[in-house]
Amino acid sequence: MLIKGRVWVFGDNVDTDLMMPHGAFDKPRSEQAKWVFRANRPGWVDLVKKGDILVAGKNFGTGSSRPAALLFKELGIDAVVADSVNGLFYRNCIDFGLPAFNCASVSDSFRENEIAEIDPRAGTIRNVTTGISLKTGKLPELLLKIIAAGGLVELLTHEGYLEPSGS
Amino acid sequence: MGMTMAEKVLARASGREVVRPGDILECSVDQVVQVDLSFALMDKVPTRVKSPEKISVIFDHSVPAPSVKDADGMAIARRYARKFGLKLYDVGRHGICHQVIMENAIALPGTLLACGDSHTCAAGALNCAARGLGDAEILHAACKGTAWYIVYPTVLFELEGNWGEWVSGKDVLFYIADKHGDFVNHNLEFNGGAVEEMILDDRHTLATMCTELSAEFVMFPADAKLLSYLRERTDRAFEPVSSDPDAVFESVLPIDVSDIEPYVALPHSVPHNTIPIRKLDRVRIDQAFIGSCANGKLQDLSAAATILKGKRVAPEVRLIVTPSSQEVYLEAVRLGYVSTLVEAGAVITPPTCGACFGHHMGVLARGERCISSSTRNFKGRMGSSESEVYLASPASVAASAMTGYIVDPREV
Numbered sequence: 001m002l003i004k005g006r007v008w009v010f011g012d013n014v015d016t017d018l019m020m021p022h023g024a025f026d027k028p029r030s031e032q033a034k035w036v037f038r039a040n041r042p043g044w045v046d047l048v049k050k051g052d053i054l055v056a057g058k059n060f061g062t063g064s065s066r067p068a069a070l071l072f073k074e075l076g077i078d079a080v081v082a083d084s085v086n087g088l089f090y091r092n093c094i095d096f097g098l099p100a101f102n103c104a105s106v107s108d109s110f111r112e113n114e115i116a117e118i119d120p121r122a123g124t125i126r127n128v129t130t131g132i133s134l135k136t137g138k139l140p141e142l143l144l145k146i147i148a149a150g151g152l153v154e155l156l157t158h159e160g161y162l163e164p165s166g167s
Numbered sequence: 168m169g170m171t172m173a174e175k176v177l178a179r180a181s182g183r184e185v186v187r188p189g190d191i192l193e194c195s196v197d198q199v200v201q202v203d204l205s206f207a208l209m210d211k212v213p214t215r216v217k218s219p220e221k222i223s224v225i226f227d228h229s230v231p232a233p234s235v236k237d238a239d240g241m242a243i244a245r246r247y248a249r250k251f252g253l254k255l256y257d258v259g260r261h262g263i264c265h266q267v268i269m270e271n272a273i274a275l276p277g278t279l280l281a282c283g284d285s286h287t288c289a290a291g292a293l294n295c296a297a298r299g300l301g302d303a304e305i306l307h308a309a310c311k312g313t314a315w316y317i318v319y320p321t322v323l324f325e326l327e328g329n330w331g332e333w334v335s336g337k338d339v340l341f342y343i344a345d346k347h348g349d350f351v352n353h354n355l356e357f358n359g360g361a362v363e364e365m366i367l368d369d370r371h372t373l374a375t376m377c378t379e380l381s382a383e384f385v386m387f388p389a390d391a392k393l394l395s396y397l398r399e400r401t402d403r404a405f406e407p408v409s410s411d412p413d414a415v416f417e418s419v420l421p422i423d424v425s426d427i428e429p430y431v432a433l434p435h436s437v438p439h440n441t442i443p444i445r446k447l448d449r450v451r452i453d454q455a456f457i458g459s460c461a462n463g464k465l466q467d468l469s470a471a472a473t474i475l476k477g478k479r480v481a482p483e484v485r486l487i488v489t490p491s492s493q494e495v496y497l498e499a500v501r502l503g504y505v506s507t508l509v510e511a512g513a514v515i516t517p518p519t520c521g522a523c524f525g526h527h528m529g530v531l532a533r534g535e536r537c538i539s540s541s542t543r544n545f546k547g548r549m550g551s552s553e554s555e556v557y558l559a560s561p562a563s564v565a566a567s568a569m570t571g572y573i574v575d576p577r578e579v
């Protein structure tokens with residue numbers, strides 16, 4: 001599995017309250033996605049396209065357990081690569097089926113609109129535009145399996161553990 | 168080579184002799200805690216659960232329900248809890264989950280606890296390995312009884328020295344945030360003479376706030392204070408963990424608490440964004456908030472009542488006080504803190520997360536500024552994205568509510 005796409009670049013310490021502002025909570029999922037980065041980058045959600053990749057600085061996704069990773073999936077983002085991904089946000093990405101990678105100097109190695117190609121099994125990310133290649137560390141099998149299943153909710157639903165709550 | 172506290176719990180829970188940083192483990196969790204907000208945000212519920220006796224459902228984020236969406240989420244949660252016979256902390260028996268987890272000894276020393284809220288490492292004050300999980304994985308933990316964990320390196324803080332006046336766990340955290348920044352992908356451990364002196368409430372505050380440094384597991388020793396607290400609340404058996412003498416720490420950071428004074432976190436983040444309050448120019452405030460899982464405890468209401476006794480909240484300021492659980496609330500009524508605070512001009516809300524995440528009971532308008540004892544000061548956290556949140560201890564918040572600007576409590 002190779003993940004290839006156009007890159008967006010964000011800075012350090014982008015928090016979950018910017019990703020999924022409180023105002024989005026009571027909206028349906030498709031509308032929640034329109035709130036992503038409203039306070040720090042208004043209008044971005046209209047520019048992002050299916051298959052795009054997020055590159056970010058340190059501690060990307062610091063904050064709460066709110067399901068912000070789901071909104072990136074809703075927007076069509078295929079992967080997240082940051083200098084460091086916040087531990088809880090990392091879990092949320094993997095467990096909602098969005099591949100996420102730590103890569104120490106990734107934010108210095110990409111500019112917006114360049115093309116990235118990620119090989120999760122080899123543990124590399126290549127800047128197709130400039131030719132630079134970096135190590136992301138391999139995603140462990142346990143986590144690859146969760147991603148391949150589309151996340152834990154898909155997995156549990158498939159196995160008959162979950163049903164619609166009817167809300 | 169020995170193991171740290173968190174490593175020991177993870178080793179046991181994954182059925183291994185030894186675990187080391189870098190390992191990825193599938194662990195059996197000892198307790199699962201689900202909160203109201205997850206039911207409102209997720210559209211799936213379990214058809215079967217692994218061990219009903221290990222699952223608690225706690226209402227905390229929006230109590231009593233301020234919207235139909237919240238009310239629907241709670242109705243779903245009630246049906247789910249009833250169906251499987253789960254322990255439900257419904258409205259009136261509720262509190263902020265981390266407080267309820269402590270008061271009801273849901274977290275026990277040496278155990279592994281999974282909860283779908285980011286400040287779950289609070290339970291580390293009870294020598295329990297706990298970190299926040301997301302909504303998908305908490306469903307997984309409820310259905311299958313397991314969760315995956317990465318073993319991260321541990322940093323040890325050794326706290327010594329004498330506690331200054333009005334210096335608390337919150338100030339220690341801000342001091343650490345000032346000197347060391349964040350600890351992404353690290354476990355933290357606290358020990359030392361100054362930790363022994365801390366009351367459990369204050370250790371719990373410090374553990375809770377480590378989420379703002381992006382820490383993973385946060386562990387405190389199981390000392391006599393903790394054990395006597397737990398003996399009053401449970402007769403369940405448990406086995407505390409302590410770090411081996413030859414445990415491997417990535418670093419050991421000594422802290423002399425005598426050096427620490429009342430601190431404030433400036434708006435929008437905590438790491439490398441905190442300063443001693445006395446170095447702050449006069450910052451006027453519109454709202455003061457005392458509450459949240461970090462600082463809505465009995466010690467916090469007591470500090471606020473001590474400072475505000477016989478005084479008044481500044482005319483242009485509103486003070487909102489939210490006890491962190493029904494138990495805390497009742498005790499604060501009995502001890503007279505509530506009447507002291509109301510006499511000073513405070514509004515007391517029922518226990519809820521409420522204002523802390525800008526949901527209800529104290530939402531900020533555009534351009535407003537709040538001094539808060541809560542956990543987070545992200546942009547827009549407590550309301551408008553054009554508002555500002557400063558964080559401080561309850562003593563500092565109470566003192567600021569009185570003066571109308573952010574002030575060191577030693578000055579009032």
Ligand code: SF4
Nearest residue numbers: 459460520523524542
């Ligand atoms: S009080 Fe605030 S930080 Fe604590 S659990 Fe509630 S929303 Fe989260």
